[in-house]
Amino acid sequence: MFNYPKDLYTDVRIEEVFETKIIYELGEIQELKTRNHKGAFIRIFDGDKWYYSATTDLKNLQQEIDELAAYGTNKDIDQSPVVTGFEVHKETLGKYEQESISEVPMEKKQELLTSYFPMLDNNEMITYWKALYSDKRLVKEFYSSKGSEISYDTQWAGFSLSMNFVAGEDRFQESFQKASDTFTDLLEEKENCEEMIAKCEDFVKHAKPVEPGKYTVVLSPAVAGVFAHESFGHKSESDFMIGDETMKKEWAIGKEVGAKLLSIVDDGGVIEGGYVPFDDEGTKGKRTEIIKEGVLAGRLHSATTAASLEESVTGNARAINFEYEPIVRMSNTYIDKGTKTKEELFSEIEEGIYIDTFNHGSGMSTFTIAPALAYKIREGKIAEPVNISVVTGNVMKTLALIDGVSDKVEFASFITGGCGKMEQFPLAVGFGGPYVRVKELEIQ
Amino acid sequence: MHREKYTISTRQISLNVVQTEIESIRRKNISKTGLRVYKEGLIGCAGAIGSYREEALLKRALKSLQGNVRYGFELSKNQQRSKDLRRKFIDKKNILEEFSEFLERVKKAQPNFIFANKINLTEEEYQVQNDAGLDLTHADRVLEVGLLFKEKSSVNVMDGFAGFWGRDYDRELGVEEINKICNAYQNPVDLPKKKKLPVIFRSGDMVPFLKFLKDLEGNSYGSKSSLFSNKREQKIFSEDFTLYQSRNSSDTLLTPFFDVEGTTNNHDRYTLINDGVLMAPFTDKRAAEKYQLPVTGAAAAEYDGIPVIGRPHLTIKGSTKTAKELLGGEPGVLVMIASGGDFTPQGNFGSPVQLAFLFDGEKIIGKLPELKISSNVMDMYGKDFIGVSKDSMGPLMHDKYLMMHMEVSEI
Numbered sequence: 001m002f003n004y005p006k007d008l009y010t011d012v013r014i015e016e017v018f019e020t021k022i023i024y025e026l027g028e029i030q031e032l033k034t035r036n037h038k039g040a041f042i043r044i045f046d047g048d049k050w051y052y053s054a055t056t057d058l059k060n061l062q063q064e065i066d067e068l069a070a071y072g073t074n075k076d077i078d079q080s081p082v083v084t085g086f087e088v089h090k091e092t093l094g095k096y097e098q099e100s101i102s103e104v105p106m107e108k109k110q111e112l113l114t115s116y117f118p119m120l121d122n123n124e125m126i127t128y129w130k131a132l133y134s135d136k137r138l139v140k141e142f143y144s145s146k147g148s149e150i151s152y153d154t155q156w157a158g159f160s161l162s163m164n165f166v167a168g169e170d171r172f173q174e175s176f177q178k179a180s181d182t183f184t185d186l187l188e189e190k191e192n193c194e195e196m197i198a199k200c201e202d203f204v205k206h207a208k209p210v211e212p213g214k215y216t217v218v219l220s221p222a223v224a225g226v227f228a229h230e231s232f233g234h235k236s237e238s239d240f241m242i243g244d245e246t247m248k249k250e251w252a253i254g255k256e257v258g259a260k261l262l263s264i265v266d267d268g269g270v271i272e273g274g275y276v277p278f279d280d281e282g283t284k285g286k287r288t289e290i291i292k293e294g295v296l297a298g299r300l301h302s303a304t305t306a307a308s309l310e311e312s313v314t315g316n317a318r319a320i321n322f323e324y325e326p327i328v329r330m331s332n333t334y335i336d337k338g339t340k341t342k343e344e345l346f347s348e349i350e351e352g353i354y355i356d357t358f359n360h361g362s363g364m365s366t367f368t369i370a371p372a373l374a375y376k377i378r379e380g381k382i383a384e385p386v387n388i389s390v391v392t393g394n395v396m397k398t399l400a401l402i403d404g405v406s407d408k409v410e411f412a413s414f415i416t417g418g419c420g421k422m423e424q425f426p427l428a429v430g431f432g433g434p435y436v437r438v439k440e441l442e443i444q
Numbered sequence: 445m446h447r448e449k450y451t452i453s454t455r456q457i458s459l460n461v462v463q464t465e466i467e468s469i470r471r472k473n474i475s476k477t478g479l480r481v482y483k484e485g486l487i488g489c490a491g492a493i494g495s496y497r498e499e500a501l502l503k504r505a506l507k508s509l510q511g512n513v514r515y516g517f518e519l520s521k522n523q524q525r526s527k528d529l530r531r532k533f534i535d536k537k538n539i540l541e542e543f544s545e546f547l548e549r550v551k552k553a554q555p556n557f558i559f560a561n562k563i564n565l566t567e568e569e570y571q572v573q574n575d576a577g578l579d580l581t582h583a584d585r586v587l588e589v590g591l592l593f594k595e596k597s598s599v600n601v602m603d604g605f606a607g608f609w610g611r612d613y614d615r616e617l618g619v620e621e622i623n624k625i626c627n628a629y630q631n632p633v634d635l636p637k638k639k640k641l642p643v644i645f646r647s648g649d650m651v652p653f654l655k656f657l658k659d660l661e662g663n664s665y666g667s668k669s670s671l672f673s674n675k676r677e678q679k680i681f682s683e684d685f686t687l688y689q690s691r692n693s694s695d696t697l698l699t700p701f702f703d704v705e706g707t708t709n710n711h712d713r714y715t716l717i718n719d720g721v722l723m724a725p726f727t728d729k730r731a732a733e734k735y736q737l738p739v740t741g742a743a744a745a746e747y748d749g750i751p752v753i754g755r756p757h758l759t760i761k762g763s764t765k766t767a768k769e770l771l772g773g774e775p776g777v778l779v780m781i782a783s784g785g786d787f788t789p790q791g792n793f794g795s796p797v798q799l800a801f802l803f804d805g806e807k808i809i810g811k812l813p814e815l816k817i818s819s820n821v822m823d824m825y826g827k828d829f830i831g832v833s834k835d836s837m838g839p840l841m842h843d844k845y846l847m848m849h850m851e852v853s854e855i
Contacts, residue, residue: 444795
């Protein structure tokens with residue numbers, strides 16, 4: 001396909017994108033578009049440095065490769081541990097060719113949104129709403145000087161109904177979202193939406209500011225997912241360990257890092273927002289146990305980090321689009337199921353907080369979750385709604401304070417947002433978990 | 445029918461830093477074009493990344509009129525203005541060598557630390573042109589040195605952030621900027637024992653503005669969903685507090701002086717709050733018409749999208765005092781990283797502060813323990829508002845010091 005420069009490693013990633021975006025605001029259409037474009041990202045490695053180029057000039061990729069190669073110093077690249085670590089695949093995977101989101105007529109996508117309008121328009125407490133439908137189909141090709149020739153497709157579609165509720169002087173903003181890899185999965189969500197709206201109506205009418213302090217907290221599956229992602233998921237991205245002896249010792253596989261009932265998994269093979277059949281350096285998506293029964297069991301890798309730590313690639317080298325290089329990112333990250341029922345988890349709490357939905361989260365040594373719908377727990381039952389600005393905890397202390405995990409994993413279903421790392425935002429990821437109880441978290 | 449073209453061209457050289465050394469170099473040269481057509485009160489739009497055929501783009505834009513997206517607003521017209529802020533303060537060809545040297549200097553000056561992340565030299569050109577006589581162009585070139593640091597003995601993914609960003613570069617001043625932070629980091633100090641303390645943010649930090657970005661948004665305001673709805677022309681904040689929606693190049697980087705609808709303002713700023721009085725929420729043409737509000741020029745869109753209200757850059761009018769004068773002899777809490785906090789619908793604010801320093805207005809004294817800060821938007825910009833310094837945070841820094849009293853305690 002290409003004339004690869006001698007004694008340098010080269011790979012080329014070509015992305016063909018189809019996207020739809022439809023936005024209605026208070027029933028009036030604001031945006032209706034489809035987008036098709038192609039771009040490519042070229043990487044050259046000389047054993048010391050990487051040289052990258054992002055281009056839309058697909059007719060001149062060979063010229064771009066040759067120009068980039070001039071930066072590199074030719075070395076015996078085949079012996080580089082980074083290059084020996086690359087997987088080589090020759091595979092074409094057209095998983096969605098028969099049910100491509102690009103073949104669903106625009107009218108059907110509009111109808112999906114407009115069918116919710118009466119529900120929104122007829123609600124006096126909803127003073128403002130915006131309906132978004134969005135989909136993306138991606139066909140990626142990957143070629144490398146080691147011999148990889150891969151072509152595969154992925155797609156993700158969904159809708160979001162963002163609503164502002166007002167009751168007197170009280171206000172609340174929340175959205176109902178549903179996302180999936182096929183259009184048909186998006187249908188039949190009205191009951192769930194009605195249920196969410198009823199919850200919001202109750203919340204805006206009755207929520208009171210929380211008394212700040214430390215509480216036992218139960219996280220819903222979606223919130224547990226974002227907690228797993230922010231608290232330990234980012235710590236498992238091993239690019240922060242390259243050449244760092246302190247970190248290698250501190251984060252040795254086998255170290256106890258959390259309560260015994262805690263297991264966290266990252267799995268690119270799950271059909272969720274972070275589905276990765278191959279990552280952006282041609283490695284197949286894999287299931288990686290990050291924490292198993294409270295013990296550090298694995299971490300996420302690109303070929304560079306795997307070589308540095310003398311471990312194997314995990315299929316987690318991902319870029320947000322053709323303009324960026326792949327870096328170590330999560331795919332679908334979740335807390336694995338435990339043994340208690342949801343009811344048992346709540347029944348053992350005299351006074352606590354239940355976080356049902358969230359606005360955003362972040363994670364460093366301290367993680368944060370900014371809740372949306374949140375409630376007091378009193379005598380084992382979900383009680384009155386409360387306004388909370390932020391939930392925080394020290395990551396390592398909190399992982400040890402998990403004292404209950406329910407018996408069923410659910411994935412969160414999002415079409416908006418995504419994960420940000422350094423300059424690359426948003427990346428589609430999946431996250432979820434069971435209901436998770438933490439003995440003590442700081443509530444503000 | 446009218447035609448309008450919006451283009452964004454980006455040229456960037458990006459160096460990735462790992463273990464205080466350059467690990468990779470990336471070059472990018474991408475242009476994105478959106479062609480909008482306006483006909484019989486409707487708007488159609490089509491876009492292209494890279495090269496394109498004008499006729500094909502027009503055909504697609506015309507076809508998209510079938511989407512029936514209403515746009516009956518007057519086009520921006522009869523204005524020509526060009527602003528080119530690009531200055532050759534660093535030679536692109538030598539950037540790898542220059543920053544290899546820079547990192548060597550940093551490595552020697554700070555042997556206890558490891559540095560990582562990005563050094564970007566970005567050049568952007570924006571243009572909006574239409575057949576009603578509008579022709580606005582804006583070009584900027586900015587260097588961003590954003591280094592995450594960690595102590596070699598630390599078990600954290602990162603301990604902090606040091607860097608500088610703007611339209612200038614000097615190796616020695618850059619190293620000094622990094623030293624200032626890292627030296628203070630190695631000097632742990634106690635939090636002063638007072639419930640309320642002066643809290644100091646970088647003026648470009650959007651965390652203290654989150655409530656304004658949500659509740660001064662025109663649709664939120666106009667639909668009575670905002671905490672500030674119906675408070676227009678009322679004095680609700682400190683008389684020392686004036687808030688601009690700004691596209692002024694002294695307040696912003698890589699931000700054109702016009703929005704995607706071609707709206708411009710005097711001095712490239714629009715006053716949203718004047719001496720504590722709420723003047724207007726920020727709007728695009730659609731929200732302005734719908735809710736009978738002034739057009740402030742806050743429209744944004746993807747290159748191939750239809751304008752909607754975006755997230756404008758907010759800037760507080762600077763005071764005539766230095767940071768030291770504003771603090772009046774009392775040391776304050778300089779917030780370096782406050783990630784994850786937010787406001788409740790009632791305006792209560794809470795956030796952890798992952799990294800903060802004690803600061804006397806001139807010198808960063810030492811590193812404070814992890815903190816939590818809390819307040820309410822009405823107090824932050826009302827009785828507890830101190831002001832924005834006239835001095836910037838450093839010779840290579842664009843930002844100034846924004847100060848207000850808040851409740852501060854250790855986590």
